[in-house]
Amino acid sequence: MKSPIISRRGLIQTGLLGLGGLALPLNALSQSNASIVIVGGGFGGASAGRTLKDLLPSAEITLIEANANYTACPFSNLVIATERPLSAQEFSYDRLQAAGISIISARATSVDASGQIVELQDGSQVPYDRLILSPGVDMRWGALEGYSQEAAERHPHAWKAGAQTQLLRDQLVALEDGENVVMTVPPAPYRCPPGPYERASMIAHYLKTNRPRSKLIILDAKDSFSKMALFQEAWAEHYPDHLEWRGALDDGAVSRVDANLKTVYTDFDELSAAVINVIPPQKAGQIADAAGVSDQTGWCPIDPLSFESKLQPKVHVIGDATIAAPMPKSAFSANLQAKVCAFAVARLLSDLEPIATTLANTCYSYTTPDEAISIAGVYSNVGGQLSSVSGAGGVSPLNGDKAVRQAEAAQAAHWFQTITNEAFG
Amino acid sequence: MPNQRAWSVLGSLSLLGLAACGGADGPQQSQNVEQSTGKASLLATACSGCHSDVSTGIASLQGYSVEALQLSLSNYKSDAEGTTVMHRLARGYSETDIALISQYLGAEDLE
Numbered sequence: 011m012k013s014p015i016i017s018r019r020g021l022i023q024t025g026l027l028g029l030g031g032l033a034l035p036l037n038a039l040s041q042s043n044a045s046i047v048i049v050g051g052g053f054g055g056a057s058a059g060r061t062l063k064d065l066l067p068s069a070e071i072t073l074i075e076a077n078a079n080y081t082a083c084p085f086s087n088l089v090i091a092t093e094r095p096l097s098a099q100e101f102s103y104d105r106l107q108a109a110g111i112s113i114i115s116a117r118a119t120s121v122d123a124s125g126q127i128v129e130l131q132d133g134s135q136v137p138y139d140r141l142i143l144s145p146g147v148d149m150r151w152g153a154l155e156g157y158s159q160e161a162a163e164r165h166p167h168a169w170k171a172g173a174q175t176q177l178l179r180d181q182l183v184a185l186e187d188g189e190n191v192v193m194t195v196p197p198a199p200y201r202c203p204p205g206p207y208e209r210a211s212m213i214a215h216y217l218k219t220n221r222p223r224s225k226l227i228i229l230d231a232k233d234s235f236s237k238m239a240l241f242q243e244a245w246a247e248h249y250p251d252h253l254e255w256r257g258a259l260d261d262g263a264v265s266r267v268d269a270n271l272k273t274v275y276t277d278f279d280e281l282s283a284a285v286i287n288v289i290p291p292q293k294a295g296q297i298a299d300a301a302g303v304s305d306q307t308g309w310c311p312i313d314p315l316s317f318e319s320k321l322q323p324k325v326h327v328i329g330d331a332t333i334a335a336p337m338p339k340s341a342f343s344a345n346l347q348a349k350v351c352a353f354a355v356a357r358l359l360s361d362l363e364p365i366a367t368t369l370a371n372t373c374y375s376y377t378t379p380d381e382a383i384s385i386a387g388v389y390s391n392v393g394g395q396l397s398s399v400s401g402a403g404g405v406s407p408l409n410g411d412k413a414v415r416q417a418e419a420a421q422a423a424h425w426f427q428t429i430t431n432e433a434f435g
Numbered sequence: 436m437p438n439q440r441a442w443s444v445l446g447s448l449s450l451l452g453l454a455a456c457g458g459a460d461g462p463q464q465s466q467n468v469e470q471s472t473g474k475a476s477l478l479a480t481a482c483s484g485c486h487s488d489v490s491t492g493i494a495s496l497q498g499y500s501v502e503a504l505q506l507s508l509s510n511y512k513s514d515a516e517g518t519t520v521m522h523r524l525a526r527g528y529s530e531t532d533i534a535l536i537s538q539y540l541g542a543e544d545l546e
């Protein structure tokens with residue numbers, strides 16, 4: 011069916027929104043008392059919960075989240091560089107609860123997809139009509155030799171925000187002038203493609219300002235990266251003496267970490283440093299494996315119209331855990347995928363097919379505490395896959411004025427306010 | 436202050452205002468969901484990741500006429516020299532998409 015223009019304005023003009031003009035008793039959405047369970051209260055899960063509660067006020071929406079509060083990763087690189095307090099990253103679930111979403115503060119341990127039941131750590135069971143998983147990422151412990159959960163207590167990844175962020179910040183602050191910092195970057199895909207390079211910029215800024223004889227060395231498993239030309243331009247301008255990047259062709263790929271020796275090993279080299287930030291290889295959060303929705307890649311294949319798993323019916327997966335390339339694993343993507351998924355779930359519960367749409371992403375990265383660069387993308391979800399809309403998207407201009415960089419830094423701060431308000435506000 | 440979250444969800448909520456009069460499930464249910472989760476609101480929800488009323492640094496889209504929104508989005512789309520985030524994003528939308536989004540988000544009565 012070719013759908014007519016459906017808009018708030020259109021409905022008002024045709025009198026549908028005025029009760030007088032309303033011939034049909036349209037009650038469906040508010041009457042749906044389906045039980046929808048969400049695992050993971052991050053950018054994806056919290057946004058999905060809110061959107062569903064708005065669309066289906068009578069449905070039972072339950073959010074299962076392991077942590078009492080959420081600590082956001084975006085802007086956590088500024089925390090590491092002591093430009094921002096960690097408390098500015100923390101959000102509670104109070105407003106979701108006030109909106110009528112049931113919050114279960116527990117870890118989900120397994121999913122029986124055929125019985126439509128989620129099991130919690132304490133053994134209790136939560137049945138669902140539709141399940142949405144937004145568990146984010148887990149580290150692939152051991153995929154990088156020597157990098158275990160214990161090793162991460164010495165050499166933080168800080169790729170999940172919270173205690174790890176604080177640890178890396180404390181280590182940086184404790185650094186003696188002249189001691190070096192090493193950061194290792196894994197092969198794609200991983201959470202937040204430009205994130206390591208924003209962090210590198212922030213660490214280099216901290217060193218330049220506070221430990222002028224120290225330096226950051228980035229050991230990268232790749233030869234190119236998101237916004238590369240823009241980052242390299244900023245690094246040449248701001249941190250020529252404080253940041254060195256080595257790509258794979260330059261023997262940058264790290265194959266082993268020795269936490270006791272504070273040393274990392276590449277094919278031909280070994281580097282010791284006072285602070286080592288290891289960003290390890292990642293996979294979908296563990297519950298995805300338990301639910302049978304991840305494949306051999308460790309990530310979750312989905313139908314891009316509804317974000318329903320290709321492996322288990324009535325289980326949807328959104329956010330970092332999905333295979334959604336070319337959409338990046340970002341908070342922006344997770345929030346929008348949550349909304350698209352929520353719309354699709356509302357339709358499926360009403361025996362309507364999900365419909366195609368256009369998705370987008372914008373990610374800002376700080377290069378100094380008051381300058382940022384951005385990347386944007388536009389994506390279609392027709393034809394069974396997500397694909398970039400050609401001619402659209404791209405990065406900030408090279409050789410941009412300082413004013414352009416400052417304007418994007420201001421936009422970034424406003425984006426953070428909006429996206430966290432969408433999810434938790 | 437009223438619910439400050441994005442207007443895209445508020446849009447759905449104003450549709451839900453209809454629900455108060457009650458009634459049976461069935462074909463009407465599908466019709467109602469068809470409206471609140473249809474093409475225009477789905478397209479427009481992509482804007483809500485950045486634009487809201489909680490922050491003034493990125494423009495709120497409240498209070499613009501359909502025509503103003505459509506003209507602005509079309510200008511972003513057709514300006515080949517533009518480098519802002521909005522230029523880069525608008526190029527990914529067809530004129531039909533732009534019309535749908537503008538009609539969905541445009542203010543109801545600006546007379």
Ligand SMILES: Cc1cc2nc3c(=O)[nH]c(=O)nc-3n(C[C@H](O)[C@H](O)[C@H](O)COP(=O)(O)OP(=O)(O)OC[C@H]3O[C@@H](n4cnc5c(N)ncnc54)[C@H](O)[C@@H]3O)c2cc1C
Nearest residue numbers: 050052053054076083084118146202329330339340341342
């Ligand atoms: C340093 C850094 C900077 C970043 N900067 C940006 C940025 O500027 N812009 C941007 O868009 N993105 C950014 N990101 C990426 C962004 O943080 C992620 O893409 C986003 O958090 C993904 O959302 P999600 O819902 O998939 O996962 P998450 O936000 O990680 O949420 C997952 C939640 O699920 C919970 N959970 C997991 N398993 C279970 C279980 N079994 N039971 C109960 N609860 C569970 C977790 O506790 C967590 O709260 C950055 C990331 C990093 C690391």
